Amino acid sequence: MADDKNPFPGENNTGHVWDDNIRELNNPIPRWWMIGFWASIIWWVAYGLLYPMIPLANDWTKGMLGWTMTGEYQEAVEEITAVRAQFEDQISALSAKEILADEGLTSYTIASARVLFGDNCAACHGSAGQGNPGFPVLADDDWLYGGSIEAIEQTLINGRRGMMIAHGKMLSDQEISTLANFVVGWSQGQEDPAGAQLYKDKGCFGCHGQDGKGLQMLGSANLTDAIWRFNEADKVAGAAYTIRHGVNDPSDPQTREAVMPAFKDRLSENDIKKLAVYVYSLGGGQ
Structure with a gap:
């Protein structure tokens, strides 16, 4: 639009005007915005050089640092394993009953067994040992085979399969x-x-x-x-x-x-000891 037809002559606008007074200015982009724009491009390039980023046909760019999420996860697991090693070694050397005699080791065992219980026991016995329908409650003092730590451990190792004969043909x-x-x-x-x-x-x-x-x-x-x-x-x-x-x-x-499966071939000896101590803490003691 020529300046003589521009309703706002002398103003740095593009000449595009709507509704008599709404116009598009032609101001330069703020310097701080341009700095951020180019900085983000530099950051993107640097990130792509240092870390895995671009997928290829059968692979991906590895990055100069060689970092991977799997590697970071494995490092974290190794750190945790190192911290837990002293407790795990003690559990290996002690019986479940001896573990219970050590308050600190018992606390560690119960804390580390919660995930084991959730993965292997909660489906039948409930998340807190309250028992799901048709399965025994572990949080009370009623134990068919005894609630001693030794009895619980044997139940975990060998399983249980009780038997009551059907009397339908024997009784009226x-x-x-x-x-x-x-x-x-x-x-x-x-x-x-x-x-x-x-x-x-x-x-x-x-x-x-x-x-x-x-x-x-x-x-x-x-x-x-x-x-x-x-x-x-x-x-x-x-x-x-x-x-x-x-x-x-x-x-x-x-x-x-009513069948309790055996865990001797599913879990390690340490894991069985941990579960025995955990279940005992819920309601054992007989």
Whole structure:
């Protein structure tokens, strides 16, 4: 636009005017902005020379420093391993029981076992040992095979597979109902002479004991503590189902399944000790 037609003559604008007074000025870019612009280009070039940056057909530019994220990760792991080595060496030389006798080593073991527990145990037993449906609670004092550190360690090493035979073909529906009501009432402190007699007559005490508290050598359940592995809302119906179909009984396709896998071939000896100490801290001690 010629200056004589420019409504703002003498102003450093491009001559582009909209709505009578909105115009495009022709001022130079601020010096600080240009410095930042060229500095960013220099920084980009320097970064590309020093670090991996540009992908190629089958490779990438390595950078003059030879830095990689994997290398940095490995260095960090080596640093952590060096710090932990003194504790790991002690764990290797001690039994799980001896670890518990050392307060500082126990604290380290429990802290380092949390990830192990989350990776290997939490799916069944819950993130805090509270037990998911159909799986044992680890945060109480009820232990089928005993809650000593030695018993817990053996459970982790060899696993557990309890067995209760299915009584559906041995007992009548009425007898199963009587026994189910008896054991649920027993756990609540109720007395049922007829149920108690049937409990004895059918030999239930052979596995669960005369007092109903179970036998750790067999891993049989304590029937008097109101703690139920298969904790259905209807306790009587749940107990009747277990009596009828048993637990891990291969002869009954509807049997309850209750298997703890062995970890001796999955985890190192140190990891098993750590888990034993961790689980013991949740609720062991018997």
